[in-house]
Amino acid sequence: MIEVIEPGTVVATTVSLFGMDREETGVLAPSYLAAVLRRLAGFLCPCSPRTLVRTMIDSHRGLVVDEDSFEELVERSIEALVAIGDLLELSDVALVGEQVRSTWLVAAPPAFVARPSGSAFILGLSADEQTPLPTEMRTRVVNRFGVRYIEPLPGEDLATALRELGLRELSNAAWMKCPKTLPATDLLASYNAKLSACLPSGGIPDLLVLDGSRDTRSYRRRWGLPGLLTGNFVVRRSQTFGSDLWGYAQLRDGIPLTLLDLPLHGDRFRGCDAAWRLQMAIDAVALRSQGYRLRSDEHGATIDLFSPIPKWARRRLAVVGSEVDPDGCLMSFRVAAGELATEEKFLKDMLYLNRTANEEGH
Incomplete structure (x- = not known):
């Protein structure tokens, strides 16, 4: 017998299977999005971010009203999972049979980061379980906006227990490593010098420009076509496979003259990380700090x-x-x-x- 199931029932069942808080039952809840994306990533990775986004949207047809808004939330959730460390981005991955380089998402191996309080962040995933822990330990996992952590029981050495379960321990210093502190003027001058040393870029198709003169409280509205802009700008452009490519470009009347790819060679941080910090420096030097x-x-x-x-x-x-x-x-x-x-x-x-x-x- 065929039975028609209401969308709410489908979501509630998914929430129950993932052992999530009943208060976060909507498909737009951050914890729900993170949990489902982890599960999909366990099966799909390595893959491009667009593959993960497309699969997530396809699996929720009929469950969401506004697919465009849902897509934006999914993209933001993937970004959060990368920031946390559940997913890793590997740049310069050559596709088999094609001379294409792209940014792929790879599932991080199961790991944890011990906090001074005794609790621990849980990172990584596997194809079998979105949280690779025994059932008893898994029921203690708190999922807060996509961040998973466990509080220790009285007298429990949680870090030792997690190590014995086979999870790799990451140090706080390594997990939270930051670039060195630089004044905004110095950071911007460094990028401008590198951009000046670049060879002419020629035309760049599908170029989008981050225009700092626009409303700083609406990030999406700051992006647009080059138009007749002149100066140095953070830019990005799409590619057939993988995430957008980030860069820093010199424009004259909207025409690109030189392009510096981000991240810089040897930089351990992502292109978007470098670009966002650079834009913050640009805004600060222009006396319109974000x-x-x-x-x-x-x-x-x-x-x-x-x-x-x-x-x-x-x-x-x-x-x-x-x-x-x-x-x-x-x-x-x-x-x-x-x-x-x-x-x-x-x-x-x-x-x-x-x-x-x-x-x-x-």
Whole structure:
């Protein structure tokens, strides 16, 4: 007998199978998106990000009303999984039989990062389980905005227990490694010097330009065609396979003269990480620094961000604090009162961000 199943029933069943919090039953919930993407990635990886996005959308037809908005959320969730360390990006992967280089997603091996509090972040995945742990340990996993962690039981040495289960331990220092601190002027001057040394690029098809003169609180609206722009700009262009390619280009009346590919040769961080930080430096030097909003109460504060940040910055904020529901912004992090001054200094020194608003009592 054929039975018609309501979309809500399908989602509720999926939530139950993944052992997720019943409060996050919607297909748009960050924890739901992260859990399903991990499961799909376990089967599909290595693959291009577009393959993962397309498969996710195809598997949810009839469950979402606005596929365009859903696609944007899926792309953002994949970015979060890469930032956390569940998925790895491998650049310069040659496709078999084709002279194409692209960015692939690879499932990170099961690992954990011990926190000073005794809890541990769980990273990586496998084709068999999205969280490769025994059932008893898996039931203790807390999934918060795609970040998975386990709190220790009284008297438990959680790190030792996880090592004995075969998970690889990553040090906090290695997992949260950041580039060196540089003033915005020095960072921008370094990129400009490298760009000046590049050979003429010729025409670049499908070029999109990140125009810093546009509204800094709407990241997507800052992207557009070159038009008649003149100057040095962060750019990206699509490719047949894999993620977009990032770069820094000199334009004259919208025509590219030179192009510097990002990331730089030997840089361990991703192209988008380098580009986002470079754009923050460009904005700061132009005296239009990107901003963050602070919502304070007696227990701490919530930092609201309006543009993407490099994965090393996202990891730090997730470790020091915790990611929470964004409120009229791109992403938000809850930070304890005792950590706030240090993290605000980090945002200013490393990302050149300025506090633009301070809302009390939230």
